[in-house]
Amino acid sequence: MTRRWTDEDRALGMDRPIPRRDFLNGGAVALGAAAIGLSLGGATGAEAAADGTWPQDRPGYYPPRLQGLRGSHPGSFEAAHALRDGAAPARPTPLKETYDLIVVGAGLSGLSAAWFWRRKHPDARILILDNHDDFGGHAKRNEVELDGGVRLMNGGTLMIDSPFPYSAEADGLLKALGVDPVALSKTCEDHAFYRDRGMGQAIFFDKETFGQDKLVGGLPDLGEDLPSLEAVSAFIDATPLSETARADLRRLLTVSPDPWPELSSDAKKDRLSRISYRDYIRDVLKVDASVVAMFQTFTQGEWAEGIDGVSALDCWGFGMPGFRGLNLAPGPAPRMSFTPRGYCQGSSYRFHFPDGNASIARLLVRALVPGALTGSTAQDIVTAKADYARLDRPDNAVRLRLSSTVVAARHAGGDPATASHVEVDYIRGGKTFSVAGAKVILACYNMIIPYLCPELPAEQKAAMHELVKEPLVYATVALRDWTAFDRLKVSSVRAPGGYWTSFNLDPIVNIGDYAGAKDPTRPTLLRLTRTPCAPGLPEHDQNRAGRAELLATSFETFERETRRELGRILGPAGFDPARDITALIVNRWPHGYAPERNYLWEPEVPEDQLPQVVARQRFGRIAIANSDCGGGAYTDVAIDMAHRAVQDLSA
């Protein structure tokens, strides 16, 4: 049937041929919920060939090049959802494979767990299972062929960056992989590139929210050192806000008086911890509603929540404006979430690989499976060739098996105290298989674990259910050129009323054989962010609503919204979405950030009663990793939890 496009669709370029589905080896991988069905008997990945080989074993298998819906892609989650909904897996076919360790989840935590285990037990045989068609979990690589070469973008994890310094274990792992973030940042990142061209941050004020469509550049960086009045004046004067709102914005960004002069610094911090930032600026500082709307999405990148869902205290720690007059003593305070950015505690070093922390995942795989990736340094990993067919060879000491959803991990004989091993069942290509491991590390999302191990203590399962992850979506857009950005003198845009609430041009990183896209007349990649949430609801309800929204949104909707928004914002500078957008990859992360304690809704409890601590207790031959049980959505947390799980099993 021929698709009938509206006039608007045609003007946006919806009728143009760009890859809209997953393609592998030149042919469509027939995934999608309809093909899969919702029972555990359905397919969860491409089928094995008659000779018994799986797609990842065949030449040409290369998921980083796939376009369309990526991240949590069709085919990766249906079996797990069916398990959650009570479907019983088919009787497994035993594979007669036994391992010293089986790791569930090939994200940074699972890969690190395998790495730490091998360091302790160099001869160990390990199987790593993951439900996705690629390894890395959130650390996802998007690769687009552009301009006669390959351009890279992070489909998930953006960079090495944490509110706290990396632990000795996490830092040690990076160093062992050859990653020195300080040196790499100095030699490879061109932080000043866009600034030197006169380009910077802008806010798009949309007609529906602010009464007028207007892109206003010159937004200064917010942070501990709030900008001077001079620095913000040009920006404020150019906004389409009312005179009252501009005066409020000026006050918020610069002088912001002390609303509670009678309180001590500690008492002020405590009070800030009990109200959201939205309520603080709206009800305490009494800024105009349009100023609140302007800031609504500023916290989404860090917490996957708008300012209604983050405490004023955390926003102080994060460097949001409005606190200068309070004269708060520096340093952390009780009732802060995990992320009192460096402002309070001294953050980690920072470095962005062109594909984000997917490079760390690739470095780990190169160390675990010799021959799977070419090269030997942290610089050459960026363009290293990956041979997926080597990942799961029978003679590997470490085997990495993709498109394999684990549906059970049970102690043989049922008693964790006496079991000699753990039986792990997984679904691949619609069939259930069983393998055996002397030990198991579950480095998958905590919320699925109660379904894999129903025999876990009830208290531990309840704690796992409390760890509701935060959804978000990153899109990678290929552009014919970036002249419109150059004309507007803008490299990143916040659009508080937009479908995508922020987007930015690819940061310039020159590393190994890879060079940043420096010529505005040549193609480049753009990264867009959307955090589906439901402002006003308690955090976890926002997360659940956002997850449901993400899973119900079609690629066509993402594409139309992308074309519409970029056309609307950049159109005045000559951008034509039909002509200028040449590819789109939508990385959905319905199970995105690991949840951090949010004291707006969650009570204070002693450390040993925090859900992540209760959830991560060793259970017989099974230990738990994943950033969820570290209570923080960071790479170093994922690595630390891997190290802890390995220690747990060695105890």
Ligand SMILES: Cc1cc2nc3c(=O)[nH]c(=O)nc-3n(C[C@H](O)[C@H](O)[C@H](O)COP(=O)(O)OP(=O)(O)OC[C@H]3O[C@@H](n4cnc5c(N)ncnc54)[C@H](O)[C@@H]3O)c2cc1C
């Ligand atoms: C969009 C985004 C951006 C981020 N940016 C940053 C950043 O800039 N810096 C930073 O430090 N951190 C960042 N983070 C957080 C960081 O990515 C995570 O903390 C870290 O990568 C988590 O690793 P993990 O292995 O614990 O979990 P994951 O990456 O989620 O890996 C777990 C894996 O287990 C798989 N799995 C789940 N259930 C099963 C099952 N039943 N069977 C088989 N496999 C299963 C999952 O699908 C997944 O592949 C970001 C996260 C997201 C989502």
